[in-house]
Amino acid sequence: MCGIIGYTGEKTATPILINGLKSLEYRGYDSAGIALLENKKFSVIKSKGELKNLIKKTEKENSVSSVGIGHTRWATHGKPDETNAHPHTSSDEMFTVVHNGIIENASVIKKELEKKGFSFASETDTEVIPQLLSYHYDGNISSTMQKAFSSFDGSFAVAFLCRDFPDTIFAARRQSPLIIGRGENESVVASDTCALSENIQEFTCLEDDEFAIIEKGKIEIFSSGLKPINKKFRKIESVAEKHDKCGFEHFMLKEIFEQPEKIKNLLKGKIRNKKVFIDEIAELSLEIIKAEKIYIVGCGSAYHAALAGKFAIEELCGVPVEVDIASEFRYRNPPVKENTPVIVISQSGETADSVAALRLANSKGAFVIGIVNVPGSTIANESDYVIATKAGREVAVATTKGYITQVMALYLFALHIADIRKTIPDRAIEIYTEELCRIPDKISEILSDTSVVENLAEKYYNKNDIFFIGRNTDFAAASEASLKLKEISYINCSAFPAGELKHGTIALIDKGTPVVALCANERLFKKTLSNIEEVVSRGGEILCVTRKNKIISEKYLSIEIPNCSDLFVPILEIIPMQLFSYFIAKKKGCNIDMPKNLAKSVTVE
């Protein structure tokens, strides 16, 4: 993870770097730092914690330097303190570096350099980069880069300054994203286009093992063999979405309330003659549509979206779906046959494990369909076809609108394929399609009164452990509900298929143990009810998420959701659960939009 930025031009660099870092804070916020180059000297300012701490420090400085680099960190090696914050500088102060990724052989390189007399100040893997550059440096910067970067295993997006080149930023990349933007008399390097300043008109992406020499408005790119590469630059088309809470107290709440609109957005243009038709996959060959198996991979909430999608695809398309966590898929050599559809789901499109899963699938000849929110991201670029989820920029680390649009995209995919495979009658497709079109209104209905959930937060915010149970589609929602609550409130939460409790976990149920039972799936309602009774008879305290007017028992607390087909239950159940997490975290005084230890885009494995 981590976000990096660099600027060289004619303006004062500090405010540009800080603005860039603000946009990149979603990538990590354990510490932040900048380095400026002025009069052949570096001035490095670092700070522990969120960016606001660094901003305070920089306000006291009045450097007018017009070249610098910046970093916002998600710690991998070494605790999140000021010493380990980037930039890291070589002992001879010739190089200063910001890095996103992991140098896997850092300890070996460090030992070698220590033997040669180098001493290290931090616990990071990154520090070997400036030190190794300094070790190889003989005045020829290109060959120095080539020697240093060919020694590293692992992943890196790096921007660095060299004292001998007062107006220049150098960059290198392997596996971690890095883009370079060009304007009139200024250039920017960054982890993401959202960090480019407004005067940058065009950008290009650095590819694996390429180097760049970046000067004011002039960019040279080389292969690892130092051959110049003529890269295509793309115009920056749209101004980044407004980074504004629009009156909401947190981005997470704002994004929860955006969900009906985002789903409408996604549905737009996809309903024809009462059926679903997705243009982005209009050209899928029959071989792929009629495949005997479909894989879906993703991480975190994207994996939970896949769980929800599996039920819809299996039921509507009559094809087995294997759902996998990307970090497992990538290392288990799955027997994916040629032309088998592999759906890779990712909000950011940059999650390292999901990118690796995609590449593995590609290498096996699979047909990759990306379900991605961020256009131009690695997964969007490397998939054979992309279904864009159109959720817009998601700022809160805990995904809400990102997740829900993934689930909706999978439902739409299921109906599109079912129609071509003719696995269910036309009339059934029409009924399901009509139902999907009503989902935004049903979500709005849930959001129209949040008081029940807010009051419940009062009762739950001081619990240490909360269990979530559900069967089938309810379990998919329970998994996401549990992750949502734990990541922003730090309460220990876990989700189980309701029928699985008795195989061990029920041993943990005691008097007063809170159990949230998702039981809106009508077909399995009675089965889940039996599991609820088993919990209650052991003293567990139940909170049900159930269909409107479904009387379970006066004894249990409950949250109601509007009626819908069992298949689509997760998309509605998750709304009150997002609010439940939000209000609990708020009551606990947690940092809701930037929970501890997390980052929005997980670009390390």
Ligand code: M6R
């Ligand atoms: O960007 P991606 O969808 O690939 O991200 C996957 C997970 O890291 C992400 O869903 C994560 O679990 C969220 N923080 C959950 O709210």
